[in-house]
Amino acid sequence: MPARPLVLFPDSRLSLPAAPTDAFGPDLKAVVDDVSDTLMAASAIGLTAPHIGISERVMVIRLSPDEDLRLYVNPEILWASPDTETHDEGSVSMPGVRERITRPARIRFGFRDLDGSTHQEEAEGFFAAVVQHEIDQLDGVFWIDRLSRLKRDRLLKRFEKLKSASSL
Template identity: 55%
Template sequence: MPVRPIVMIPDPRLAQPAADVTSFDAALNALAQDLLDTMRDAPGIGITAPHLGLLHRVVVIELPDDPEGVRIYVNPRITWSSDETVIHEEGSVSMPGVSEEVERPARIRLGWQDLTGAAHEAEADGLLAICLQHEIDQLDGIFWTRRLSKLRRDRLHKRYEKMRKAGGR
């Protein structure tokens, strides 16, 4: 499947909530494959349909050394999160080359559907929990930098703009 262009910050589509998927068909399967190919090409470990400019609630995650391999979540929703938090370095395929530490709940429970529409529920911790929260935020129209203080967010955006201009993008 084709590697698609990634929508870059400050594209307004990255601040819009994505709609629930209602058709579990060949087009959804093709989108999931395109997301995977685009994420691997970027490279990244998580991507959403909004990263491609499509406002659908689809997430693809592929963590290093994960025995589960590629994980696809359709219409994911966090149903519980722990009071305990962790701090982890985050970045985005829509803002490449910069990252910053973000504090998030250490564990979550979520519900989602697979590509056939079957419902699932599970708990996650570690890097998977962080990635899921990051990507579900994106589905909700919350770009990850909004989880930073205004000062840290402004500094990060200035650093990104400087890199982007130097790189000619």
Template identity: 50%
Template sequence: MAVRQIVKFPDVRLRAVAEPVVAFDDGLRALASDLIDTMRAAPGVGITAPHIGVARRLVVLELSPQDVRIYVNPRITWASQEKIRHTEGSVSMPGVVEEVERHAGVEITYQDMHGRWQTEMADGFLAVCHQHEIDQLDGIFWIHRLSKLKRDRLIKRYGKIG
């Protein structure tokens, strides 16, 4: 539908907790479509409504061109004790990446675009994506999972890019 402007770090909207989606209507479908277009233009693998300044619990992931997934009101209901490290970045902070430690596996519950509750088990890269985007919905920007030293260095690098 439309490529929307992405909120850039350090905008305070990236630290706000997103509100649950309650209306499963044409407005939600249009927002999801805009998120897909915006994520592809960025480019990115995942995006949330807060990334475009909309404080709603909506996530879009595109693991491949044939695999676009939409999650409404997702939450983690289980996480493995095993951890993995994966390189992460954000459409809201383009040009910088860093390794982040996350749970190797998670179970999430979410609603589909019709409001039906679903459950999904994920491991590896998909588990990392879920944790990264759900953190964003909870107002936790990915760099806050780094040590203060790494975070400060990354912010300095980002400042030189912009």
């Protein structure tokens, strides 16, 4: 399937929680294909169904170009370590800006696969940050919501400057 258009900030759909998926069949496979194709076309690390305007709890992650895609349906964080790490984050829905975000360094999360089977996985470091970032998106928490008000305001000003410069 071809890549779908991305939902861009400040679209309000990026702030809505995605609905859990309970139908595991061809419709879910089509959503997964669309998210996967769009992730590849955008050269993204992670992408959720809400990024392409579909309110379903589906995320696809590919940490590097030589890695296979990882698919997660209805992911949820089950445990998070008290220790934290800080990583640069950004979003394909808000291109051109990045900021440092602090999150738990290690997590355990549950999810379902395309067949509906339940799984758990542990993640640490950058992988943990990516999973948390994408689950936030599925929960309706856009990544800049994790910033202090001052950092968020500065980032929004930078983003507006980039948008106005690119539309000249």
